Amino acid sequence: MAGVQCLKRLYRQVHQPELSAEPDPAAEMIIEQGYEVGLLARQLFPGGIEVNVLGGLEAAIRSTRELVANPAVPAIFEGAFEHQGTVVKADILQRRKENCWRLVEVKSTADLKEHHLEDVAIQSHVLSHSGLDVSSVWLAHINRSYVLAGETVDPRQFFLFRNLTHRVQNLQPALVFQLRSQFRILAMPTPPEVPTGPHCINPVVCEFFYHCNTPKPNDHIGYLPRLHASAMEQLEGMGVESIHDIPDDFELSEFQRRVCDAMQTGQSWFGADLKGEFESLKYPLCFMDFETINPAVPRFAGMHPYDHIPFQFSVHVQQEPGAAPHHFEFL
Numbered sequence: 636m637a638g639v640q641c642l643k644r645l646y647r648q649v650h651q652p653e654l655s656a657e658p659d660p661a662a663e664m665i666i667e668q669g670y671e672v673g674l675l676a677r678q679l680f681p682g683g684i685e686v687n688v689l690g691g692l693e694a695a696i697r698s699t700r701e702l703v704a705n706p707a708v709p710a711i712f713e714g715a716f717e718h719q720g721t722v723v724k725a726d727i728l729q730r731r732k733e734n735c736w737r738l739v740e741v742k743s744t745a746d747l748k749e750h751h752l753e754d755v756a757i758q759s760h761v762l763s764h765s766g767l768d769v770s771s772v773w774l775a776h777i778n779r780s781y782v783l784a785g786e787t788v789d790p791r792q793f794f795l796f797r798n799l800t801h802r803v804q805n806l807q808p809a810l811v812f813q814l815r816s817q818f819r820i821l822a823m824p825t826p827p828e829v830p831t832g833p834h835c836i837n838p839v840v841c842e843f844f845y846h847c848n849t850p851k852p853n854d855h856i857g858y859l860p861r862l863h864a865s866a867m868e869q870l871e872g873m874g875v876e877s878i879h880d881i882p883d884d885f886e887l888s889e890f891q892r893r894v895c896d897a898m899q900t901g902q903s904w905f906g907a908d909l910k911g912e913f914e915s916l917k918y919p920l921c922f923m924d925f926e927t928i929n930p931a932v933p934r935f936a937g938m939h940p941y942d943h944i945p946f947q948f949s950v951h952v953q954q955e956p957g958a959a960p961h962h963f964e965f966l
Contacts, residue, residue, distance in 0.1 A: 638817040639753050643829040647843050655842040668931040672743040676775050678790045683710030718764040735770035743931045745779040750838045756806040772803045777940045783933035833864050854878045859891050922951040
């Protein structure tokens with residue numbers, strides 16, 4: 636999947652993995668939530684067996700073949716397959732009649748994303764060319780409308796299933812060409828030249844982001860709020876990299892122009908109503924900060940997936956002008 640997002644990312648994953656950045660806490664949380672959602676989905680396929688990966692890739696592929704050949708195994712979790720150098724792992728394979736298989740990809744998102752199709756298309760391609768009869772391809776994603784009624788999540792209500800079989804089949808011709816192109820890139824002695832852009836953070840933040848995106852000065856046009864990629868490309872095409880050099884007649888939103896003017900003149904901007912708003916405040920003044928969690932799998936009755944739940948707050952209370960604030964907190 637890395638090659639679908641960026642060919643340079645794919646190259647570095649294979650040839651320069653030591654350049655990869657360690658996942659930050661936010662990325663680790665996403666990984667953990669994906670794992671938790673995956674375990675929950677397995678409950679819908681009782682009797683399924685997880686492939687042991689401790690022995691390495693070849694052992695995992697061999698173990699998968701053995702499980703496929705065993706008619707007593709109703710489902711396989713994390714089955715490993717390889718075809719012409721492309722390796723995939725299938726979240727769930729469910730045995731169907733006449734030794735056909737249902738491929739189920741589990742995602743912790745609340746809807747179908749375009750890159751999900753490409754993901755399962757590659758899996759289906761490799762599985763089919765490994766001798767597996769894949770009769771249907773499905774995506775299991777989170778039902779955002781689900782509400783936890785008690786203490787235990789009901790996976791039958793928590794997931795929504797989408798049949799992607801026909802859409803995946805339509806992707807196969809282009810996929811074969813894409814895989815060939817990726818292998819040609821991997822055979823190169825150096826990484827391909829790929830300009831930076833929105834793909835660096837979409838659909839995921841690239842682990843090699845800072846190797847391609849060198850730190851920008853504080854006045855770089857990329858720091859203008861909500862600047863569309865097309866506008867940035869237009870400015871770069873004009874040779875403009877600094878906010879100070881943006882022409883007065885270049886089309887910006889009102890907010891962007893306000894930021895641009897403040898940067899170019901060096902003068903702060905204040906709304907006309909700000910002074911009146913401050914004067915209307917009554918003491919004591921309370922300054923509050925709070926933190927929330929939004930787990931994919933609901934923790935408490937009444938929660939939806941990804942609902943925000945506060946777990947910490949801190950408050951500074953100032954009784955009168957110039958008085959030292961008093962601190963209160965809860966965790």
